[in-house]
Amino acid sequence: MLENARGRKSSREKILDAAAELVSEIGAGRLTLDAVAERAGLSKGGLLYNFPSKEALLQAMIRRMIDQVTESREALRPQLKPGPNLEARLATTTLLNMCCDGKMQEIATGLMVATAENPRLLDPVREVISETLQRIKSDSDDDAALLGWLAVEGLSNLEMHNLSPFSDQDRERIVQAINRLLTKGIAS
Amino acid sequence: MLENARGRKSSREKILDAAAELVSEIGAGRLTLDAVAERAGLSKGGLLYNFPSKEALLQAMIRRMIDQVTESREALRPQLKPGPNLEARLATTTLLNMCCDGKMQEIATGLMVATAENPRLLDPVREVISETLQRIKSDSDDDAALLGWLAVEGLSNLEMHNLSPFSDQDRERIVQAINRLLTKGIAS
DNA sequence: GTCTATATCAAGATAGAC
C-alpha cells in the first residue's frame, strides 16, 4: 500500500514522511511548503501536484497519523490476554508505546499545526476518540477503565509537548499504577 | 494591579484581553498583530509600543495564563477541607473549574500558538507543572494522587481542543470517580 | 509528473510625526 510496484516509496509517501520529520524538528508553526519540498527531494511545483494545497497536505498528515495509531492497536490486540477492560488496556498500551519511539512527538506537533491552521482538520480525530470511548465503554463495567484511559491521555499529552515532569522512575511507577487500576479497579 | 488609578484598564491589559479572545475565536494560527490591535482598539504602532514584538506579546499571554491558574488555586485553598491528597485535590479542582467557564479554551489555544511559533515559550509552563508535581508528591503517599491528576490533565486536554467525547452525564461520573480515587486510593 | 518563474499577498517590524 505504501510502496509502488518497484518497491520504492511514492512521492506522496516521501512528502508525508518529510513533513512529519520537519514538524518534529523545526516546530509546527514553521512548516512551509518550500521546506517540505526540499526535504522530500522535489520541487515545490512537484509537491503541489501531489497535494494541491497546504491544507490538503495537512489533512493527509492527520489521516496517516490516525491510521498509524489504529494499526498499532490492532497489531497489539493478539498479544494481550483477554480479560476485563481489554479495550482500555489496548488503547492505553498503544498510546504508551508510541510515546517512546518519537512517533508521538510527530503526531502531537502535527496536530498542533492542524489546530493552528484550521480547527476543522481535527474532525477525524474527534471521530476516532469518540469510537475509542464507545469501545472502552462496551467492554468495561466500572469507571476505572475511563480513568486509566484519561490518565494515559494526560501523560502522553504532557510528553507530546515536552512538558512531562516525570523521571523514568516516576513514569514506570505511574504506568504500573494505571495497569493496577485497569485490573483491580478503584477501592470501594 | 490590573487597572490604573482611574479604574480603567491599561492598554497592556486591553491588548492581552483582545489577544486571548481572538485566539479562542479565530484560532491560534491566525492571530495577527493587526487583528489584536484592532480588537484592542488601538493601532499596530500603539500595540508594538506596549509589546515590542509578537514574541513578547505571546510571552506575556503565557505569563498571564499561568498567573490566573495559580490565583485560582490559591483562592480555592481555604475552601477545601484539609485531609489526604489536598494538593492533588487543589490542582484537579482548579483545572476542572477552569474548563467550564471558557477560560480553559483560551489558555489551551494560547499555548498552541506558543508551541507553534516557538517551543521555548512553554518553558514557564514546564516550570509550573514541575512545581505542581512536587507539591502533589510532598503531601501524598500513594500513586492515586498522581493518577487523579493525570486523568484531569487528560480530560481537560480533550476539552481544551474540543475533542471530548463525553456527555455531561459521563463527565459528572468521571469527576466523581476521580474524587473517589483521591480519597480512597486504588484497590489493593 | 516534475520543473522554473512569477504573481500575489499577508504579516512583522521600523521611522518619524503628533
Next chain:
DNA sequence: GTCTATCTTGATATAGAC
C-alpha cells in the same frame, strides 16, 4: 503613548515549459 506610512520578507499558489 499612540498614530500613519512604509519597508521587507517569506509563503502560498498559479502558469506554462519540459
